[in-house]
Amino acid sequence: MATFYLLATLVFAALLALLLLRPGAARPLTVWGLSALLPLLAALVVALRAA
Numbered sequence: 001m002a003t004f005y006l007l008a009t010l011v012f013a014a015l016l017a018l019l020l021l022r023p024g025a026a027r028p029l030t031v032w033g034l035s036a037l038l039p040l041l042a043a044l045v046v047a048l049r050a051a
Contacts, residue, residue, distance in 0.1 A: 002044075002045055002048035002049050005041055005044045005045045005048060006045045008041055009041040009042055012034055012037055012038060012041065013038060015034060016031065016034040016038070019031055019034070
């Protein structure tokens with residue numbers, strides 16, 4: 001299960017990087033949402049790996 005969350009984290013990070021490389025391609029709320037989701041997913045990965 002931790003591997004799934006790790007892959008999701010990497011996909012969301014790549015999507016955020018893609019949106020940030022092309023200014024104006026995304027709405028500010030989308031960028032804010034993706035950037036707020038990354039620490040949550042990273043914490044889930046760490047918590048599931050430790051368990």
